[in-house]
Amino acid sequence: MNQRQQSILQLVAEKKKISVNELADITGVSVVTVRHDLNFLEQGKFLKRVHGFAVAINSEDTETRLMTNYSQKQALAEYAASLVHDGETVFIESGSTNALLARLLGKKRNMTLITVSNYIAHLLRDSECEVILLGGIYQKRSESMVGPLTRQNLQQVHFSKLFIGVDGYHPETGFTGRDMMRTDIVNAALQKCSENIVLTDSTKFGVIHPHPIGPAHFIHRVITDQQLEPNYQASLSEHQINMALV
Known part of the structure; x- marks a missing residue:
């Protein structure tokens, strides 16, 4: 583009x-x-x-969020895609950078992508890969599936990598989300014993939202940009979280 x-x-x-x-x-x-x-x-x-x-x-202004730091988010998505190998089954949660990642992975035929995001599933409707959209309560404003049915569906699938977005991170609170029901699904997915990867730009660091994501030791890797401040890098290192600064 x-x-x-x-x-x-x-x-x-x-x-x-x-x-x-x-x-x-x-x-x-x-x-x-x-x-x-x-x-x-x-x-x-x-x-x-x-x-x-x-x-x-119309998808919760996803296109507007995509265009905010678009080049940076595209670079993050490209790096994340480079970690995924043919034949893997990958869970992609939701968010603008994850949507860009889904576009890239959707070009691979020998790939299974699981998501709770109807927006991402729609993006992949013409893709070569296999797409699994988990069911549940349809949260219209985010075009995501949430609730106890989605949690049950999560127990029926397995995946090697999980990519999630976050709304905030602070050393005192760890990773946090704005929406309780979406955060609940993220936390359920984190417990599936896959490689759990946070994909987000550095603007989310220093921000606190109500709902905890984690605990921090559930997160194995953070992919973010080179603007991440040293104190947040140190905080992630204390939790033994690998970092990729793209």
């Missing part, structure tokens, strides 16, 4: 619906070029095209 396409996606995410002509005026390129860009973005499931307009895909 080039810089102009990133700008177009940001405009679509902000306005929800914008015409091709307006995008051409703003970006300073021809309508034909904009249409080529929109074709590329639609094929990547970043947006939809409707009768001369580009329309944001």
Whole structure:
């Protein structure tokens, strides 16, 4: 995705619906070029095209979050994808960086991806890999499955790696989440004895949310960016958590 396409996606995410002509005026390129860009973005499931307009895909503003530090999140996702081998079964929870990871892993035929995110499952509908979407209560605002049925479904599957997003980390509280029901599912998944990996950008560090994720020794690896401050690096090291600063 080039810089102009990133700008177009940001405009679509902000306005929800914008015409091709307006995008051409703003970006300073021809309508034909904009249409080529929109074709590329639609094929990547970043947006939809409707009768001369580009329309944001409504999924708890996931597209807006994708565009926040997009290049950085893409780099994190690419590093995470490099850890996954053909033939593995991987659980991908939810979140914008995890969605980018799912796009990359979805290109592998010999792969099984398990998720509770309907958004991620939708992204993978044309992929080569096997996709397992766990059932449960459908939390509409996040497009995720939660609740006791989802916990039961978790007991019926096994996976070698678990990728989760977090909403916060502080040395005093450890990893935390904003949503109680989604955090409950994350904690259930952490107990499955896989390799548990936090995939998040460094802006989440120093932030505290109500619901604990962990305990910290359940987390084996953190993949984040090089802006992570030394005190948080030291805190993760104290818990013997491997770090990859991308």
